[in-house]
Amino acid sequence: xxxxxxxxxxxxxxxxxxxxxxxxxxxxxxxxxxxxxxxxxxxxxxxxxxxxxxxxxxxxxxxxxxxxxxxxxxxxxxxxxxxxxxxxxxxxxxxxxxxxxxxxxxxxxxxxxxxxxxxxxxxxxxxxxxxxxxxxxxxxxxxxxxxxxxxxxxxxxxxxxxxxxxxxxxxxxxxxxxxxxxxxxxxxxxxxxxxxxxxxxxxxxxxxxxxxxxxxxxxxxxxxxxxxxxxxxxxxxxxxxxxxxxxxxxxxxxxxxxxxxxxxxxxxxxxxxxxxxxxxxxxxxxxxxxxxxxxxxxxxxxxxxxxxxxxxxxxxxxxxxxxxxxxxxxxxxxxxxxxxxxxxxxxxxxxxxxxxxx
Amino acid sequence: xxxxxxxxxxxxxxxxxxxxxxxxxxxxxxxxxxxxxxxxxxxxxxxxxxxxxxxxxxxxxxxxxxxxxxxxxxxxxxxxxxxxxxxxxxxxxxxxxxxxxxxxxxxxxxxxxxxxxxxxxxxxxxxx
Numbered sequence: 500x501x502x503x504x505x506x507x508x509x510x511x512x513x514x515x516x517x518x519x520x521x522x523x524x525x526x527x528x529x530x531x532x533x534x535x536x537x538x539x540x541x542x543x544x545x546x547x548x549x550x551x552x553x554x555x556x557x558x559x560x561x562x563x564x565x566x567x568x569x570x571x572x573x574x575x576x577x578x579x580x581x582x583x584x585x586x587x588x589x590x591x592x593x594x595x596x597x598x599x600x601x602x603x604x605x606x607x608x609x610x611x612x613x614x615x616x617x618x619x620x621x622x623x624x625x626x627x628x629x630x631x632x633x634x635x636x637x638x639x640x641x642x643x644x645x646x647x648x649x650x651x652x653x654x655x656x657x658x659x660x661x662x663x664x665x666x667x668x669x670x671x672x673x674x675x676x677x678x679x680x681x682x683x684x685x686x687x688x689x690x691x692x693x694x695x696x697x698x699x700x701x702x703x704x705x706x707x708x709x710x711x712x713x714x715x716x717x718x719x720x721x722x723x724x725x726x727x728x729x730x731x732x733x734x735x736x737x738x739x740x741x742x743x744x745x746x747x748x749x750x751x752x753x754x755x756x757x758x759x760x761x762x763x764x765x766x767x768x769x770x771x772x773x774x775x776x777x778x779x780x781x782x783x784x785x786x787x788x789x790x791x792x793x794x795x796x797x798x799x800x801x802x803x804x805x806x807x808x809x810x811x812x813x814x815x816x817x818x819x820x821x822x823x824x825x826x827x828x829x830x831x832x833x834x835x836x837x838x839x840x841x842x843x844x845x846x847x848x849x850x851x852x853x854x855x856x857x
Numbered sequence: 858x859x860x861x862x863x864x865x866x867x868x869x870x871x872x873x874x875x876x877x878x879x880x881x882x883x884x885x886x887x888x889x890x891x892x893x894x895x896x897x898x899x900x901x902x903x904x905x906x907x908x909x910x911x912x913x914x915x916x917x918x919x920x921x922x923x924x925x926x927x928x929x930x931x932x933x934x935x936x937x938x939x940x941x942x943x944x945x946x947x948x949x950x951x952x953x954x955x956x957x958x959x960x961x962x963x964x965x966x967x968x969x970x971x972x973x974x975x976x977x978x979x980x981x982x983x984x985x
Contacts, residue, residue: 530894544949545920546895719894719920788898790918808897808920815898837916837923 506562507646507697511704515715516543523626525563528717537714545719549810552686552724553851556652557716558707561685565629566642566694569620574638578612578620581636583743583762585753591616594668594681597751598743599632604764604771605739606746608632609731611692613668613681621668621679623647623692625733646700651690651724654712656856659691665855674706685721687728687853726816727809729782729848735793736780736804736818744771745820747780779826780804782848783817783834785841790815791834798833798840800825809850816850817843865953866972868929869981873953879966883929884957885917885948888982893919896948901937901959908932908961910968915958917948930968932961 503526506512512519515537517528533543541551551557569578575586584597591614599607608628613621622639624632633639650659661671663682670679676699684690695703707713722732731737731746742764743749749772756762760769778801785791785806795803797819806817817834825832830845866874871889875882890896898918908914908928915926937959941947948956963969973981 544895546897723920788918789900789916790898790923792923808918810920 504563506560507644507700508560508562508704511701512560512715517715517717520718522718523563525626527563528560528715530717530719531715533714537708540711541714545717545723546810548714548716548720549723551714552652552688552716552720553811554653555712555714556650556654556658556690556710557686557720558704558713559649559651559716559721560646560704561649561692561721562646562697562700563626564647565622565624565626565632566645566647567622567624567633567636568640568642569622569636569638570618570640571638572618574618574620575614577637579756579762581763582612583752583756583765583768584612585755586612586620588753588755589614592668594666594683598748599635600743600763600768601739602763603740604742604744604767606733606737606741606743607635607739609733609737609748611681611683613679615668615670615679621694627734642694644697646695646697648693648695648700648704648707649684649686649690650693650707650713651684651686651688652712653689653854654710655688655690658707658710658713661691663691665689665857673703676703676706678703682856685728685730686724687730687849687851688724689854689856723807723810726805726807726818727811727849727851728853729818729850731780732805741780741820742768742771742776744768744776745778745780775823778820778822780818781821781826782846782850783819783832783843784846785815785817785834785836785843787841788815789836789841791817791836791841791843795819796835797821797843798835800832803834811851818848821845866929866969866974867978867981868927868972870927870929872926872929874929874969874972876963876966876969879963880935881930881932881961881963881966881969882957883926883959883961885926885952886978887952890949890952890956893917893921893924895920896945899941899945899948899958901939901942902934904934904937906934908934926958928961929972930961930963931965932963934959935962936960
């Protein structure tokens, strides 16, 4: 794993029994083989880490993601030239999910934008799209030497103890360590994302692990959790050829933005909203127990873009794109899994209900 | 030539084979289950299926990926372990015991000798 970048928690992961894999140019933990007291909390592995997050709390290192600031008068207005979201209407202390779109209405990246007040916007973008995004957004200031941790699960709020509602954001201290914290995540659970100085990341991670309910969890569980929550993974469920309408993300378009459609690809997105998109992202429930993985063909309909096994439902789940006439809930599909036809059904998402605290 | 049941052999695809008379029991090694991660689904061959050596005849799906299981030797499927279909976690918990996959009546029991013994398999793992 030479040439891979490391996160500020690299040594910490290895000490705790992580299996490290390359992901978006970083050495990242995919799962853990716990020993000692952590093994008493959780046996480790994707299934156990996933279920621990749903029942208690899991700590993810997501420091590979891109963090950046936009500052100065008029930053919200400037960012609105690149995204369909209402950024000018985003109040201080609030965060919003939005999309960078291209002239064809395709998605360059999906990202979080937080208003920290005083004309400061804090952005979190996908690791794999950092370079592209930062070149695309004028005046952006990438934040180096900052870790990003996510504490997710029903026990998270009691540990963090910062009074925020879902998508609230604050610059505060946890365990005496300064950090920027938002009540958000990528698991469908209540939880927090915590941006902290790289030098203090281990101290914060250790403090969080000091709570009986918490175990670290790797990218494997992060992926199965977000799939159960019906959340998109860039490069898989979203790319520069998928539009917000096709992806089922029209809710990100601000009400005011729907008057003017003045974001990149706005006319195309508007047309798809009025007249229908050629294909739509849907939830897919295969029958039987064999997972239908990414790339599985859906006969005469489309393709699976994310698929795997749901630990919560103890059954395979998937999402993918199908032609519009086959996107209705309950529609029967045929997946070609390893050359064999497998019946499946279009189902609503999320597969597991979100438990956000609004 | 009768073999001791305890005589266990291995393949480069990380299957283990135990021979009893001309019946070979086949499963995946502890190393294999360790690499696969949590097993969530297993597909076993049909009974009476005749398989060639190295023919893909079963599938093991973990949280990460699907992997083929190959017949280590040519033969006929005479028994399959339905228990691991119902509870795939057994493959992780006891891969070289309760987690066996299928039994083959070998076309040529002597071919068993050509598979790797435990020491050779250990050495092979170190080259990976």
